[in-house]
Amino acid sequence: MSEAIPDSIARTLVDPSAYADERIHDAYAWLRANNPLGRAEVPxxxxxxxxxxxxxxxxxxxxxxxxxxxxxxxxxxxxxxxxRIRKITGTPHFVRSLVQMDAPDHPKYRALTFKWFSPGSVKQLEADIRALARQEVDRMAMMGGACDFMAEVALGYPLHVIMTILGVPMADKARMLKLTQDIFGAQDGEQAEKNRKLEALPGFISRFLVKAFLADFTRYFMKIAKDRRANPQDDLASVIANAVIDGKLISDREATGYFTIVATAGHDTTSSSLAGGMAVLAQVPELLARLKADPTLIPAFVEEAIRWTSPVKTFMRSATEDTEFAGRRIAKGDWLMLCYASGNRDEAVFDDPFAFRLDRKPNKQLAFGYGAHVCIGQHLARLELRIMFEELIARLDSVAPDGAMRFTQSWFVNGPRTLPLRFTFS
Known part of the structure; x- marks a missing residue:
């Protein structure tokens, strides 16, 4: 079997708009069947x-x-x-967070906040998160029976939760949302247009503007860190700001990276799964009736919504030495794209993978990753989603689409961009 992926498939993989429709799943299905570990070459x-x-x-x-x-x-x-990033930072990474670390640094830095995101610690947050979920449901009930669920509910709720845990002032909610959109929405909509204009500028100007953006949110997070070092509180910001690694206080760059990954990854992916699950409820009326009749099915619904949406579409890794894997010769330094959304529709693992089913036991979805780099916030995400759907489903009498759902255009983190719904509450 040739290692080369057909040009049309390879171009689909790097087309952000393909992730906003079924073209990416068509490409993945072809690859799983014909070239499950192929090499893409795109100008x-x-x-x-x-x-x-x-x-x-x-x-x-x-x-x-x-x-x-x-x-x-x-x-x-x-x-x-x-x-551009290498010229600005001297590294392959815009920020350095847990995601960009390997051993020996990764386990040391992950251990700093591991207890905060353990199942036991997360469970203690349930009452506070439920109060936030009820506020959102009460607000939705006042919207006159129609809303853009993504913009008016799904974006705000997980952001509110993570800001509460992190200890970021609620007055900064708009700024935190912009940070998430700037990092994860680089290929989508208005942000994509901004990036195209940036690329058209002379190199030194574009690098200056990107560097200014990096400096801006570094200043923002380091202001928080400075406050927590002087006045530590019972919040995650204090843990990060006062973290000590190998006998030294965490550097400003790594503190910024830690703040950034907690603030952004803990928000955007959960928002997408929440909206993805809500879209299925709107499209399949009998599912809402079934969950109302038996709320114990909600955790299974949440797990399937995470698989179905697969917010993190891809992550890249690179080989540290020459090796052979799945019949291919991988050279040292080669780049590999892990396609989580493809794995979550793999026919070898999931019966009827393009159907939304509550009876997947166990549900072997890998949307949170796997191994040492499995998402540290997975238990919090599941808790947020379960609580919100418990509160919503208990009060929803009906929900239906109220226009076309549109998806973000991104090969990295992707999910619903708009989700217009009409609904009735009891």
Whole structure:
């Protein structure tokens, strides 16, 4: 079997708009059947291997010494963007967070906040999160029976939760939302247009503007860190600001990276899963009736919504040495794209993978990743989603689409962009 992926498929993989419709799933299905570990070569990008089978994604995720996160960008980048970031930071990464670390640093930094995100600690937040969910449901009930659920509910609720845990002032909610959109929405809508204009500028000007953006949110987070070092509180910001690694206080860059990954990854992915689950409720009326009759099915509904939406579509890793994997010769330094959305529709693992089903037991979805880099906030995300759907489903009498749902255009983090609904509450 040739290792080369057909040009049309390879171009689909790097087309952000393909992630907003079914074209990406058509491409993934073809790859799983015909070339599950193929090599994509597209002008403007470094070549990369495309990993589409569930089993292969898990195996690469297990082998953290062989497949690194930190040596190259963890998200697919055009060559021009990669070069710009390296000139600005001196590294392949815009920020350095847990995602961009390998051993020995990764386990040390992950341990700093591990207890905060453990099942036991997260469980203690249930009452506070339920109060926030009820506020959102009460507000939705006052919207006159129609809303854009993504913009008016799904975006705000997880952001409110993570800001509460982090200890960020609620007055900064708009700024935190913009930060998430600037980082995760680089290929979508208005942000994509801004980036295209940026690329058209002379190199030194574009680098200056990107550097100014990086400096702006570094100043923002370091102001918080400075306050927590002087006045530590019982919040996650104090843990990060006062963290000590190998006998030294965490650096400003790494503190900024930690703040950024908690504030952004803890928000955007949960918002997408929440909206994705709500879209299914609107499209399948009998599902709402079934969940109202038996709320014990809600955790299974949440797990299937996470699989169905798969907010993190891809992550990149790179080989640390020459190796053979799944019948391919991978060279040291080669880039590999782990396609989580493909793994979550793998016919070898999931019966009827394109159907939304509550009876997947166990549901082997890998939307949170796997191995040492499995999402540290997965238990919090599940809790947020379960509580919100418990509160919503208990009060919803009906819900239906009120226009076309549109998706964000991104090969990294992707989900509903608009979700217009009409509904009735009891």
């Amino acid at each position: 403007g990008f470094d070549p990369f291997w495309v990993v589409t089978r569930h089993a292969d994604i898990l195996e690469i995720s297990r082998q953290n010494a062989l497949f690194h996160n930190g040596d190259r960008s963890t998200t697919l980048l055009r060559q021009v963007d990669d070069a």
